[in-house]
Amino acid sequence: MIDLNCDLGESYGAFKVGNDHEVLKYISSANIACGYHAGDHNVMFETVRLAKNHGVRIGAHPGFPDLAGFGRREMKCTPREIYHFIVYQIGALAAVCKACDTELSHVKPHGALYNMAAKDVEIAAAIAQAVADFDSSLVLYGLAGSELVRAGREKGLLTAEEVFADRTYQPDGTLTPRSDKNSMIHDPALAISRAIRMVEEGCVEDVNGMDMVIKADTICVHGDEPQALEFVGRLRNAFAKEKISIRKSWRNE
């Protein structure tokens, strides 16, 4: 069983990003930007309604308060401040859900915050605490094997370990930085077979060709370009053939 998640609602005012309508046909969870790095209040409403109509689970995708940097730049914020703005952003999106008569399901930090939370114990703890204090029934998404997943478990949250089909892994389980040559897997067939292996065997080859253990609760996909969309379609077909079903709920299964 696997969850397919995608970052959505990343437009801002007249600035249009992504292809949300299309990718929603393929995914089971949408991570929606909350106004700090992308996604203004109008975009949030539109995206929540769209996800609801597609029967896709809705998650908050909070990021650094950095619109110009799209939340991709590291900012020196105290764990306390991170706790504050995670609560703020989740609360804002949860309110949009409430007004649209639907519910928030999960939280996945965005961009630089996601990467920092994977390694930094204090930031991971701040984020997990924020989620727990707002609503302890929310599922916390984090890089598989990361500090964020650990922190979530410690706070008693349900966690979803996230894997990437199109990225390579270092021996310590971290993603190879995008700046490295071999960070991306460009061959769709290889990416798909790796994804299947991660789900079925809990295992993936690292950059040195050694097998490493990895837990794949959810897989991150993209939908902003035609090629990306096509890949998601192929991935879903491959999962179907392997009888890997798409997760219908994080509970009672």
Added chain:
Amino acid sequence: MIDLNCDLGESYGAFKVGNDHEVLKYISSANIACGYHAGDHNVMFETVRLAKNHGVRIGAHPGFPDLAGFGRREMKCTPREIYHFIVYQIGALAAVCKACDTELSHVKPHGALYNMAAKDVEIAAAIAQAVADFDSSLVLYGLAGSELVRAGREKGLLTAEEVFADRTYQPDGTLTPRSDKNSMIHDPALAISRAIRMVEEGCVEDVNGMDMVIKADTICVHGDEPQALEFVGRLRNAFAKEKISIRKSWRNE
């Protein structure tokens, strides 16, 4: 019975505004800025904790997305967009309250939005609908006799009609614009006697010297300057002498 409310939490980052610690001793309701015109996420947490510790009711004080203008400039936003950002801002502050183990009690629009909602039926309806859709148990504050109060009632909300002790009224019940010479009442004794009359008799003299009917559920006070603070103290003493009690709750009374 009367409620004393004050706008709080209007600092932003290193920019410090007001004297929140002091005025909280005198008031029964705090309207807390939600990050759009003032009050970042750090300030919101600090102010919610402070209000909670003083046993003061907490309200959201949403405004236009205009930090540079402090929400005091009219912006041409559609009622739909206003609905969206009211939900966003209330949700963010409600989340802060939840994380601080306390509750949101009311909503009062800020600045230009407050003034526009007093007269514009569509904006009033958008705001009232946003409050009702987020949490229909919240009390909606608006200018006494305004469209906003009317809209709130239509949506089934409890409303609080707000009066001003230090401002003069036009015959139609609107406040005399600040740009007019006679907009302010500078004599504290006169302001206090007018406040008492509004509460006890439901009546106030307009700029032409004619009595007009006014409902005074809550009175707006300021605490940013020593004189303002002193006035609030005198007002409370005057209410005490008149046996006008400070409202303990908006319900079951």
Added chain:
Amino acid sequence: MIDLNCDLGESYGAFKVGNDHEVLKYISSANIACGYHAGDHNVMFETVRLAKNHGVRIGAHPGFPDLAGFGRREMKCTPREIYHFIVYQIGALAAVCKACDTELSHVKPHGALYNMAAKDVEIAAAIAQAVADFDSSLVLYGLAGSELVRAGREKGLLTAEEVFADRTYQPDGTLTPRSDKNSMIHDPALAISRAIRMVEEGCVEDVNGMDMVIKADTICVHGDEPQALEFVGRLRNAFAKEKISIRKSWRNE
């Protein structure tokens, strides 16, 4: 002789807008956003360098401080504040030009500010004064026959009267609002013949079918979509056939 201008540099951080590389092949003047409604400092440098490499004149395209609204929403700003932020934005872009070893040529207000300056005498005067005070050799672009052009002339500025090939005109010379059905001319051939007539005869048919006088110093084109680009190419070809030459300079001709 005619100038072809286009709004460029409207990306912001990770938010990509337009097709600047392509349209620069067809135009003689680029209006570059200055960071308030679009176009951050990185985008400004990139766009100035691009325009310089294409030998296209560079203009400042200042707008309201409203990134979320892309400068398309009316804001209630005093003429004094408008004067201030026009100077700020022109200065910022002029500095980018200086650092790129090129020069600023003109100023064209953006969006809601452009429309307001066409009709409002005080706003028009504030903008013209800002341009004159910063550099009186800059050319001021405004809607043909507008208050802005008039104000520019009064301040002693060279002005460029702007016309639109794909829009219809009201009898008073204003553009038919986009919200009206007949605001746009969708037939490229008709748009081109109107453009030619405006340039050659100084004349255009209004919505009522009556001829009105119009001065066409510069024509506004778009390049953000394939169709728009194609139209610009056809327009240039049509001008070439009519021996209407593209303006090489605003001076000594």
Added chain:
Amino acid sequence: MIDLNCDLGESYGAFKVGNDHEVLKYISSANIACGYHAGDHNVMFETVRLAKNHGVRIGAHPGFPDLAGFGRREMKCTPREIYHFIVYQIGALAAVCKACDTELSHVKPHGALYNMAAKDVEIAAAIAQAVADFDSSLVLYGLAGSELVRAGREKGLLTAEEVFADRTYQPDGTLTPRSDKNSMIHDPALAISRAIRMVEEGCVEDVNGMDMVIKADTICVHGDEPQALEFVGRLRNAFAKEKISIRKSWRNE
């Protein structure tokens, strides 16, 4: 001969900071915020006019694009982006000066950027290059003995080495971080005698009690609190007694 500089124009919209009117009586150079970390376009005009009226030299005080953090938080920006936004900010303030019929004299980076530029060779070079490319006659202010001063000299700029009377120094010439207990000198008499020694002898005692060489071209003072203002007055009197004159110009003296 010494220059007394102070950071001014740090208000933003309704957020009022500092006591600019008062401190301008005592200083010879004002560093004016440029809209990124503080100081909107209205404040910039007001402050430039005020400085001009007091005959005080005007400098640009560019900072990180971080209003919420007041430019005091480190941001991971490339040297290229720093170059871009330094040009942008200097250009904007230079334009304000031009419109006010006065001139820009110097540039001093603000907050976290100032501290990073003191140590980071690439950031220092980016800032110095930005200043040189915009106007090579501008004086570059930096921490005495810092990489920024070195970079400025390499680019052929006139530099001003800045010292602090109320801060202690590490043996390597850096300021003791504010988080350390002994970072501040609270005794005004001691601060004044250290300032005089730095100017007259080019020498100051470090935290270990050892003398170190220091060049004091300009001294940073504050004016935001009554005590700070009083200290500046005493410092000027002490300089006068010692026949240390206040620098009238950075040139031909």
